[in-house]
Amino acid sequence: MxxxxxxxxxxxxxxxxxxxxxxxxxxxxxxxxxxxxxxxxxxxxxxxxxxxxxxxxxxxxxxxxxxxxxxxxxxxxxxxxxxxxxxxxxxxxxxxxxxxxxxxxxxxxxxxxxxxxxxxxxxxxxxxxxxxxxxxxxxxxxxxxxxxxxxxxxxxxxxxxxxxxxxxxxxxxxxxxxxxxxYESFVRNNYAVYKSDQLKDGIYLDHVSFFNQTPEPGNYLLERNEKGEVTKALKEENGKKNKIPAYKMFAYVENGKAYKKGLSGFLDLNRNEKGFYVVSNRGYLFPAASNNTLGMFGLIGGVADAIQQGAEQKKMKKGDKFEIYIDPLTGEYDFPSEL
CATH class of the missing domain: 3.30.160 (Double Stranded RNA Binding Domain)
Structure with a gap:
């Protein structure tokens, strides 16, 4: 033996x-x-x-x-x-x-x-x-x-x-x-947004200002279209008007509730013990191309074709929605690997 x-x-x-x-x-x-x-x-x-x-x-x-x-x-x-x-x-x-x-x-x-x-x-x-x-x-x-x-x-x-x-x-x-x-734990322990349950109202132009809870200074008023969708934010100080169009916003907070800007409009920005997230899917967040693999990498030729073929097998149904978290380091969507 x-x-x-x-x-x-x-x-x-x-x-x-x-x-x-x-x-x-x-x-x-x-x-x-x-x-x-x-x-x-x-x-x-x-x-x-x-x-x-x-x-x-x-x-x-x-x-x-x-x-x-x-x-x-x-x-x-x-x-x-x-x-x-x-x-x-x-x-x-x-x-x-x-x-x-x-x-x-x-x-x-x-x-x-x-x-x-x-x-x-x-x-x-x-x-x-x-x-x-x-x-x-x-x-x-x-x-x-x-x-x-x-x-x-x-x-x-x-x-x-x-x-x-x-x-x-x-x-x-x-x-x-x-x-x-x-480093991610270090950032979470130092970002102001994780130290308080209350969000500051205002306009945030990037993820850093949002997680640091430093909105644009001044009293901005939100303007909406006939559908109720936010189109811009305006403030008037010393006789001068300043406008921030919706496409320049990362997010805004109104009455303590946060909304994240996407290609198809603003989405509710929710929060739990894991962080901040939207309930959506790739097809809604990236309507021009539901496969964000191609968007992440500048691959060309036969390689891109191969990626597209693989992605087609995982194309999700339009009605499926998931919790998609916002990466606190980059402000980008953190898609689960299985989606």
Missing amino acids: KKLLQTASLFIAITVLSQGKEYIKFKGSIPNYGKETYKTLTVIDQREDKKIGILPFGNQKEEKEVVFLTSPGNDLGNWYKKGNDEGGSADLVLILKKLKLSVGETIGKNTSGSIDFSAQTFSKEGDQYRFLYKKDTVVTLNNKEIAELLVKNVPNVFFDLFMRTYRKRPFGNAVSINELSD
């Missing part, structure tokens, strides 16, 4: 050691055309599970482990250097929280798969960090060669993160590296 166990252990060890690797390749460059420039890119790998995934590749469905060529820091750092000259007073810091690839069921010739991704970016000066952007998402793909397509799209997910980061200016209080381990 002992010999049998030794033989089995040896077989498992040989299998693991002989398992092939599939490397994530970061091609091209990620030049920064934004207003903020950075000296270097630093990656802090905070993934609880460092394994990305073991997927079936090729016609023979050979199991291979998906890995970075060297490490997240080296691979992304070298990729960043290709398109960015050193400059600026701050460093760009990327906190990698999660990167998981998985393959799902096969329908016909195509197999589904997903990229589960979470990362945050910060601007660092000295030993202080200021928040830039965050992306938590699950990208669903559907293709005959799903494993190859998943690996190919990992750089596109990072590319999208960088492009959005470049357009952001650092905001919020500067924090030390200790707060980066759970």
